[in-house]
Amino acid sequence: MVKTVIFDMDGVIVDTEPVHKYAYFRHFEELNIDVSEAMYATFTGNSTRNVFQKLKNTFDLQEEVENLILRKRSLFNDAFDTKPDLELIPGVFDLIKDLHAHDIELILASSASKGTIERVFNRFGLHPYFSHKVSGEDFPKSKPDPAIFLHAASLATCIKDECVIIEDSTNGVKAAVAADIFCIGYNSENSKLQSLDGAGYFVHDFKHINAGIIKTLK
Structure with a gap:
């Protein structure tokens, strides 16, 4: 039993996914990287750290993973706190x-x-x-x-x-x-x-x- x-x-x-997606794609724009919808779908269930480790390897990003995490988290928190329909x-x-x-x-x-x-x-x-x-x-x-x-x-x-x-x-x-x-x-x-x-x-x-x-x- x-x-x-x-x-x-x-x-x-x-369903915080729309907020996460908004924050991620805002960040992708800042980083000037092209992440497809298909690639983004593979991130589902991954931690933010693992996502950025994969992106760092894929796009040869120079930023430290911790700094990438902090920026995305800031974008997410701002959106989360101002989204009334969550x-x-x-x-x-x-x-x-x-x-x-x-x-x-x-x-x-x-x-x-x-x-x-x-x-x-x-x-x-x-x-x-x-x-x-x-x-x-x-x-x-x-x-x-x-x-x-x-x-x-x-x-x-x-x-x-x-x-x-x-x-x-x-x-x-x-x-x-x-x-x-x-x-x-x-x-x-x-x-x-x-x-x-x-x-x-x-x-x-x-x-x-x-x-x-x-x-x-x-």
Whole structure:
């Protein structure tokens, strides 16, 4: 029986992707580099550090990765703070409350920075529902490397076999599979150019899933 649900954040709890994309492409313009939509899609599930390490190698950028991260983060924070229509993914808050009410532990495992995670959790009052929040900035490799999910599972009050992961990206599902943790693939309208092959269960609308269904997935 499932006792812990590990959530991804971007695209699963909140759609900050348009804000990230705005910040990234503003930065790409400043750097005078041409990043295609197809290339940008491959970054989904990667930490900002890993994205800029790849860009630095691909475009032979002279700037230090840390400076690139700080500039993009500044652009993101400015946009995040001034965007009034940023909302949680439809149905996810009800799911979070339902899982919590049924004593299912919730852990966040997101490639986002700690700062971005805190901004989202503060804005939407999510702190009371999650026992742990794990950021991808603490790991040298991004998803599809399974390290972040293995660490999240190690923090759970149950064994790894009693955990499930909710993911919406190709890299996230691959990381869940590599960690040998059952994955729920959230296939939303925001999951563009993402393959969820490898997930054991699929949901298109969080209104169609609840604690009772999730508990029976294992």
